Amino acid sequence: MRFDDWLHPTPKGLYCPPGDFYIDPVKPVARALITHGHADHARPGHTSVLASQQTLDIMALRYGEGHAEHTQDIAYGVQQTIGDVSVSFHPAGHVLGSAQIAVNYKGKRIVASGDYKRADDPTCLSFEPVPCDVFITEATFALPVFRHPDDRQEIQKLLTSVAQFPERAHLVGAYALGKAQRVIALLREAGYDETIFIHGAMQKLCDYYQSQGVDLGPLAPATLEKGKKGNFAGAIVVGPPSAFADKWARRFPDPIAAFASGWMQVRQRAKQRGVELPLILSDHCDWDELLATIREIDPEEVWITHGREDALTRWCELNNYTARPLSLVGYEEEAE
Amino acid sequence: MRAFSHLLDRLILTPQRNGKLRLLKDYFTTTPDPERGLALAVITGQLNLPSAKPAMLRDLIQSRMDPVLFALSYDYVGDLAETISLAWPEKASPDLPNSDLHLSDIVETLVKTSRRETPALVEAWLDRSDSSVRYALLKLLTGGLRVGVSARLAKTALAQLGEHDVDEIEEIWHGLEPPYETLFAWVEGTGPRPENDNPAPFRPAMLAHPIQDDDFTKLDAGDFGAEFKWDGIRVQASAGLALDGTLKRALYSRTGEDIARAFPDLMEALDADMTIDGELLVLIEGRVQPFNVLQQRLNRKTVSAKMMRAYPAHIRAYDLLVEKGTDLRAQPFSERRKRLEQAVASLATSRIDISPLVNFDTWDAVAAARQTPADHGAGVDADAVEGLMLKRWDSAYVPGRPKGPWFKWKRDPLSVDAVLMYAQRGHGKRSSFYSDYTFGVWRDEELVPVGKAYFGFTDDELKEIDRFVRNNTINRFGPVREVTHSQEVGLVLEVAFEGLNRSTRHKSGVAMRFPRIARLRWDKPPAEADRLESLEALLPREDRV
Ligand SMILES: [Zn+2]
Numbered sequence: 001m002r003f004d005d006w007l008h009p010t011p012k013g014l015y016c017p018p019g020d021f022y023i024d025p026v027k028p029v030a031r032a033l034i035t036h037g038h039a040d041h042a043r044p045g046h047t048s049v050l051a052s053q054q055t056l057d058i059m060a061l062r063y064g065e066g067h068a069e070h071t072q073d074i075a076y077g078v079q080q081t082i083g084d085v086s087v088s089f090h091p092a093g094h095v096l097g098s099a100q101i102a103v104n105y106k107g108k109r110i111v112a113s114g115d116y117k118r119a120d121d122p123t124c125l126s127f128e129p130v131p132c133d134v135f136i137t138e139a140t141f142a143l144p145v146f147r148h149p150d151d152r153q154e155i156q157k158l159l160t161s162v163a164q165f166p167e168r169a170h171l172v173g174a175y176a177l178g179k180a181q182r183v184i185a186l187l188r189e190a191g192y193d194e195t196i197f198i199h200g201a202m203q204k205l206c207d208y209y210q211s212q213g214v215d216l217g218p219l220a221p222a223t224l225e226k227g228k229k230g231n232f233a234g235a236i237v238v239g240p241p242s243a244f245a246d247k248w249a250r251r252f253p254d255p256i257a258a259f260a261s262g263w264m265q266v267r268q269r270a271k272q273r274g275v276e277l278p279l280i281l282s283d284h285c286d287w288d289e290l291l292a293t294i295r296e297i298d299p300e301e302v303w304i305t306h307g308r309e310d311a312l313t314r315w316c317e318l319n320n321y322t323a324r325p326l327s328l329v330g331y332e333e334e335a336e
Numbered sequence: 337m338r339a340f341s342h343l344l345d346r347l348i349l350t351p352q353r354n355g356k357l358r359l360l361k362d363y364f365t366t367t368p369d370p371e372r373g374l375a376l377a378v379i380t381g382q383l384n385l386p387s388a389k390p391a392m393l394r395d396l397i398q399s400r401m402d403p404v405l406f407a408l409s410y411d412y413v414g415d416l417a418e419t420i421s422l423a424w425p426e427k428a429s430p431d432l433p434n435s436d437l438h439l440s441d442i443v444e445t446l447v448k449t450s451r452r453e454t455p456a457l458v459e460a461w462l463d464r465s466d467s468s469v470r471y472a473l474l475k476l477l478t479g480g481l482r483v484g485v486s487a488r489l490a491k492t493a494l495a496q497l498g499e500h501d502v503d504e505i506e507e508i509w510h511g512l513e514p515p516y517e518t519l520f521a522w523v524e525g526t527g528p529r530p531e532n533d534n535p536a537p538f539r540p541a542m543l544a545h546p547i548q549d550d551d552f553t554k555l556d557a558g559d560f561g562a563e564f565k566w567d568g569i570r571v572q573a574s575a576g577l578a579l580d581g582t583l584k585r586a587l588y589s590r591t592g593e594d595i596a597r598a599f600p601d602l603m604e605a606l607d608a609d610m611t612i613d614g615e616l617l618v619l620i621e622g623r624v625q626p627f628n629v630l631q632q633r634l635n636r637k638t639v640s641a642k643m644m645r646a647y648p649a650h651i652r653a654y655d656l657l658v659e660k661g662t663d664l665r666a667q668p669f670s671e672r673r674k675r676l677e678q679a680v681a682s683l684a685t686s687r688i689d690i691s692p693l694v695n696f697d698t699w700d701a702v703a704a705a706r707q708t709p710a711d712h713g714a715g716v717d718a719d720a721v722e723g724l725m726l727k728r729w730d731s732a733y734v735p736g737r738p739k740g741p742w743f744k745w746k747r748d749p750l751s752v753d754a755v756l757m758y759a760q761r762g763h764g765k766r767s768s769f770y771s772d773y774t775f776g777v778w779r780d781e782e783l784v785p786v787g788k789a790y791f792g793f794t795d796d797e798l799k800e801i802d803r804f805v806r807n808n809t810i811n812r813f814g815p816v817r818e819v820t821h822s823q824e825v826g827l828v829l830e831v832a833f834e835g836l837n838r839s840t841r842h843k844s845g846v847a848m849r850f851p852r853i854a855r856l857r858w859d860k861p862p863a864e865a866d867r868l869e870s871l872e873a874l875l876p877r878e879d880r881v
């Protein structure tokens with residue numbers, strides 16, 4: 001039988017008929033298997049959800065305990081039978097609790113990797129390659145121009161700028177789940193032990209990371225006591241990118257806008273967003289990592305989901321991999 | 337090169353002047369000679385290394401990667417140098433030198449390399465660099481480096497390394513060559529002030545601001561002198577005594593380029609120890625010729641006797657900077673003007689004369705002179721009057737464009753000097769030429785497009801622009817080419833138009849009616865093109881903000 005018969009895209013998401021479940025569905029469904037806590041992959045309103053404990057915790061933090069009628073956690077590497085298939089979860093190296101989902105059926109295996117990266121990340125477990133027949137890969141940064149530099153070198157850029165402009169606040173835009181904590185953890189690794197100020201929207205997730213053993217050092221809310229603009233001179237403030245455009249950002253003295261994102265690789269993109277200090281830090285694979293992963297896993301087929309599907313499909317053709325763009329909808333290209 | 341490329345990366349994204357100054361200063365402080373001096377030369381446009389054409393770079397990258405993947409990448413990034421810098425697949429070879437590439441290596445090697453060997457050389461450099469260095473390198477080699485830093489700003493940063501004023505740097509700048517080691521030593525207090533031993537040196541020119549309506553209410557007409565501004569090329573004619581007592585002479589463009597060799601007729605006339613600021617014109621039988629006649633004498637390395645007879649060059653003097661070894665620039669204009677009149681009168685030539693003062697006691701009288709120059713001293717040459725210069729009687733002659741002492745009041749206010757940014761192929765008869773031009777003016781350190789023009793130029797001018805476009809393309813977007821438009825390199829177009837409105841459709845916020853190319857200003861560096869403020873001042877009053 002064709003792989004397609006037991007796992008295929010539908011408008012609600014990737015569906016597995018013999019197990020009667022969806023992976024990362026974008027609409028409410030009866031049974032959802034969820035790779036990680038980013039909002040475009042983990043949505044509220046499903047009847048039952050199977051995910052890693054950390055992903056379930058993160059969903060509860062974001063949507064409240066009642067986000068699904070029924071939840072069940074699954075440890076990495078454990079096989080669980082659902083209908084006629086068995087599934088297992090494996091670290092994806094994307095954010096805390098992120099997993100690839102392996103689906104086994106009649107001696108064949110498809111791995112849906114969700115979002116993943118190969119670079120080291122002090123805030124989550126590293127990606128584990130799982131041998132499989134079909135590998136479903138994301139393609140967020142699947143263009144040869146995306147080659148993420150060493151993350152420590154990027155953090156050094158931030159620290160250099162803080163030393164160079166000690167009278168100004170450095171506002172670092174970073175997505176609230178994963179990127180923010182990674183930026184903070186990398187700053188700590190680099191020996192920065194000052195208090196780091198965070199936007200209110202990040203408090204709960206940072207607390208949660210700390211409770212899971214990720215050391216983020218001293219954090220404080222980036223709130224302002226009246227008339228004390230100078231408080232943030234020389235400080236590092238981390239907030240969601242969306243907050244930087246609004247009034248919130250105006251409380252800081254002559255701020256330098258930094259943004260931690262894989263998109264910052266392209267100068268024009270940084271310029272358009274008014275970013276002064278781009279930090280090329282991504283929780284996705286860059287081009288080289290995508291190719292290395294496909295070569296390492298060496299699947300029979302590569303299925304390509306959200307992102308730059310055209311370039312990766314082309315590369316697969318040139319390198320004799322059967323490739324197929326899945327054209328799943330509902331995943332935001334911009335989200336990290 | 338690593339530190340330099342990081343500096344460029346930061347400068348490109350730093351909007352604030354003070355931020356840029358800090359970045360430059362820190363770079364100059366932490367980078368050794370001669371690297372920092374070469375970097376200064378690159379930023380100030382004194383070091384041009386155009387040795388790679390876009391086609392060559394395309395060939396290089398396509399020998400390394402699939403053309404389809406390259407096309408997808410280029411399409412996404414939109415800038416050739418940046419695409420290549422990011423996508424360049426390094427050869428994972430252990431014998432590649434890992435050391436940092438230096439600007440000095442690049443400069444020295446390029447001089448000794450033939451055109452045929454250049455691609456291999458560039459390829460080797462790309463292999464030993466990271467993407468940031470590759471970007472800087474490719475921009476350097478294609479001449480498309482734009483970091484939003486004017487030469488003046490870079491010199492200001494340099495001055496701030498010590499307790500110097502930027503004008504002190506301007507003063508000696510033109511006698512110096514990259515990598516400026518003596519200059520750095522002087523600003524850092526470890527060496528003497530570099531002496532300019534040229535007896536006829538260039539003195540940085542003083543420029544005027546366009547006058548605004550409300551300036552008149554704030555200014556007292558009695559404080560100002562007015563003279564006609566002639567429609568030619570602003571020059572500085574400099575003559576001084578060498579140590580052996582001979583008179584050395586030079587003729588400089590306003591940016592300090594010595595153009596004396598093309599004007600032996602004028603140089604002969606400049607037979608006294610003095611430095612004059614004036615307008616280069618062609619006079620035939622005492623009458624000032626239109627600009628396109630003058631153009632016959634421009635952009636030439638040498639000149640024939642026939643040419644000199646047909647188009648006799650002339651200087652109409654505005655100001656006297658030095659006389660008999662005495663620097664007059666700190667003196668008030670009233671004093672300099674008096675001495676200028678005597679100095680010019682003492683010359684045994686008719687090739688150098690003086691721009692007459694306009695008599696007035698009210699601003700209304702100045703306005704009348706601007707309206708009808710023929711009746712106010714310009715006589716038969718009224719057509720060659722571009723406008724009026726208003727100079728404070730007490731103003732010293734200082735380099736740059738200080739606010740307040742000098743104003744210019746153009747006769748036809750509906751024209752601007754803009755910089756060519758993009759060109760597109762025309763239609764029909766013109767489809768083989770780049771004939772649709774998008775031009776911009778300065779806002780802070782950046783050019784913003786203000787309009788498009790399709791006509792106004794002659795067939796010869798069309799060919800000249802087309803050649804410029806083809807030789808200076810830095811990007812292509814379908815039928816459109818982006819051309820080099822830095823502070824130092826680019827083509828200045830004098831654009832005339834019928835009117836101006838506010839527009840939300842344009843980034844600049846203004847839209848021109850019926851813009852046309854009135855003239856090509858090869859003589860003008862892009863940095864001296866008009867600023868957006870001068871355009872905004874021409875908006876109908878209710879449209880101003
Ligand atoms: Zn994600």
Ligand SMILES: [Zn+2]
Pocket residue numbers: 038040041114115138306331
């Ligand atoms: Zn995703």
